[in-house]
Amino acid sequence: MTGDVPATLRLGDRPVAEYAWRPHLPASLAPRPYLHPVRTLGGTVVTELMPASHRHHLGVSVAVAEVDSANFWGGRTFIPGHGPTWLDNQGHQEHLRWLRRKPDELIHTLRWKTIDGAPLLYERRTLSCRPAGPDAWALEFGFQLTNIAERELPIRSPAAHGRAGAGYGGFFWRAPSGDCRVTASGDGDAHGRPARWLSVAGPGWTLVFLGGDEATRADPWFVRTRDYLGIGSSLAWDQPLVLAPHASLSRRIVTVIADGGLPPGQAATYAADLAS
Known part of the structure; x- marks a missing residue:
């Protein structure tokens, strides 16, 4: 895999995440920008990239199973x-230009195109990092998608086609x-349900x-623990989300990345302090 040098998110002089903003990937993976590795402050990596069983899982990304029959998830449909x-x-998701590129904040625009190069969506994406305590930091991942196809665009998950429980599509994090x-x-x-916060504890993180x-x-939320560990926020769980021409949708996910475990009640405290 090759591509432009990743952009690095830093807290002070400490790198916490690498953002591959224009990676060169096979078409079968639905090429798109992604974060990997993402690290705790102690240096533990909490993302996986192109694992053997699901090569199209790319760290932290925005991946959608179907936009008007185009696959922006990768792999099979x-x-x-x-x-x-x-x-x-x-x-594929094509980088257009940087609006801001600072150590603690990255903002750029993208265009989502079909395999034939037809543009469907324009995106403005913001990534930022900030401290969240002595052993934790917070990643904010926001995106706005605008329909530029001059027709309605249905956004679907496999669950919208009848595959029970497979409501994935949107923000997605492949964890170790x-x-x-x-x-x-x-x-x-x-x-399969909304929740104000969702906590996933692994060995040491x-x-x-x-x-x-x-x-x-x-x-x-989409939560998969069998066969692999994947967490996502679903745009269209079991019904299509139809985006009208020129219409936009916006989503913002905050993820706290902590070393070790958390004391009881800490996840709820993060939700109260950071998700406003």
């Missing part, structure tokens, strides 16, 4: 009545596989995911 199928429909503990605000499993605005907090 779910076809109702047939299942996951290889199609020549993978799109292994033993983990998932907890969330509210009652029961967070998979904890991630706390927060919706940074009301629209994001209303989206269901």
Whole structure:
């Protein structure tokens, strides 16, 4: 894999994340910018890139299973009545220009194109980092998508085509596989429902995911712990989200990256302090 030199997010003189903003990737992976590695302040890496079983999982990215039949997730496309199928429909996210490139904040614009080069979406993306305590920092990941295709664009997950539980598509974080503990605000499993906060604790690290605005907090979480560890905020769980021509949607996710475990109640405190 080659590409332009990644942009580095830093807290002081400490690098905490690398952003591959124009990577050179095979078309089958739905090429897109991604964060990897993302590290705790102690240096533990909490992302995975192109693992053997899911090569299209790229650290932290915005990945959508289907935008008007174009695959911006990578890999196979779910076809109702047939299942996951290889199609020549993978799109890509193209960097346009930097609006800001500072050690603690990155803002750039992108264009989402089909495999044939037709533009569908224009995006403005903001990434920033800030301290969240002596052993933790917070990553803010915001994006605004605008329909530039001059027609309605349906955004779908495989669940919208009938694949139960597969409501993924939007912000997605591929975390290191292994033993983990998932907890969330509210009652029961967070998979498939909104939750004010979602905490994932692995060996020596904890991630706390927060919706940074009301629209994001209303989206269901996608949580996969079997076979791999993946966490996402779903734009279209089991019904299409239809974006009218020239219309926009915005989402903002705040993730706290901490060394070790968290004391009881700390995730809720992060939600109160950071997701406003």
